Amino acid sequence: MSIARRTLVAAAAALAFAAPLAAQAQAQAQDIKPRLIRFGYGLNENSNQGRAAKLFAEQVQKASGNKMKVRAIGAAALGPDTQMQQALIGGAQEMMVGSTATLVGITKEMALWDTPFLFNNAKEADAVLDGPVGQKVMDKLQEKGLVGLVYWENGFRNLTNSKRPIAKAEDLDGIKLRVMQNNVYLESFKLLGANAVPLPFSELFSALETHTVDGQENPYNTILSSKFYEVQKYVSVTNHVYSPWIVLASKKWWDGLSKDEQKVLLEAARASREFERKDTREEGAKALADLKAKGMQVNEVPVAEVAKMRGKLAQVNEGIAANVGSDLWKETQGALSTLRKQ
Known part of the structure; x- marks a missing residue:
């Protein structure tokens, strides 16, 4: 051959x-197969939560070269926040986004974000949440089996009622006001003169309709989407509490990821944070305009009256400071003081 x-x-x-x-x-x-990540959230897919969860999923899939796939599951299909938190702690679910208020029973430092009138505006909230104080509070979660990635925005809470505009602190006297089943909210509004009534959110519309309660407090987006304009006449802009959401991962699961995978998720979470805050604020401004168009009377509570309300809540703040720790409280107030001098 x-x-x-x-x-x-x-x-x-x-x-x-x-x-x-x-x-x-x-x-x-x-x-x-790509690594599947179940990402639970409470609202529906057409909400600000849903839109941000979708963007997060897209960012993760793209940055990982399709090696990681986020399955965003909304409408509380995986359970309420408290149930999902326990699933993350046990390693039965990978990720979620939910309220910081429901984490207080797990990590007491989360009560910091329930402080009435803590932030004057969204700029202050962003700076503190994304700075050393916010990170310190998030880091505490790891002791309990959770990893905090970023804070999203639910929004500033404002008052509505069917009786009268709340233009000064005394206007709250005798108003039957539904509040969340949370001791800080109950004590705060009692001190402000309202008859604070704890009720589950699912019962709120009916209670307003039947005048079991006169009013409630929530961000504009919720007031609009819940159609409270059908049973409420007045919106009073108090911005009395800023409500953050937090993106969480199961520590059991997170610790099994490579550094590259953790980086992909953290960067995608940061991108979703910027998107979600912008989206929520734009939606909030539109919601307020829609509430006016639907006949609600809107008034802004003067700065001097807000200061009076804040002064009446000194003992609430003292209780929160004692609960979260004096060092964390002082650091938070110091950060706010610096921001307000700029």
């Missing part, structure tokens, strides 16, 4: 041997 012929035969044999190996490698590649 000639040298040329022997070369051709050897090449053909090599190709014949390589073909099944290539096919096997391709089949194995197809069998490699």
Whole structure:
């Protein structure tokens, strides 16, 4: 056999041997499934939560080269915040976004964000939440089996009622006001003169409709989407509490990820934070305009009256300071003082 012929035969044999190996490698590649991440949230997919969860999922899939896939599951299909938190702690679920208020029973430092009139505006909230204080509070979660990635925005809470505009602190006297089943909210509004009534949110519209309660407090987006304009006449802009949401991961699950995978998730979470805050604020401004168009009377509570309300809540703040720790409280107030001098 000639040298040329022997070369051709050897090449053909090599190709014949390589073909099944290539096919096997391709089949194995197809069998490699992306890491599936269940990301639970409470609102529906058309909400600000839903839109931000969708963006987070897209960012993760793109940055990981399809090696990680987030399945965003809304409408509380995986349970309320408290149930999802426990699922994360146990390692039965990977990720979620929910209220910081529901974490207070797990990590007491989270009560910091329930402080009435803590922030004067969204700029202050962003700076503190994204700065050393916010990180310190998030880091406490790891002791309890959770990893905090970023804070999203629910929004500033404002008052509505069917009796009268709340233009000064005394206007709250005798108003039957529904509040969350949370001791800080109950004590705060009692001190402000309201008859604070704890009720589940699911019962609120009916209670307003039947005048079991006169009013309630929530961000504009919730007031609009819940159609409270049908049973309430007045919106009083108090911005009395800023409500953050927090993106969480299961520590059991997180610790099993590579550093690269953790980086992908953290960067995607930060991108979702910027998107969600902008989206929520734009939606809030539109919601307020819609509430006016639907006939609600809107008044802004003067700064001097807000200061009076804040002064009446000194003992609430003292209780929160004692609960979260004096060092954390002082650091928070110091950060706010610095921001307000700029």
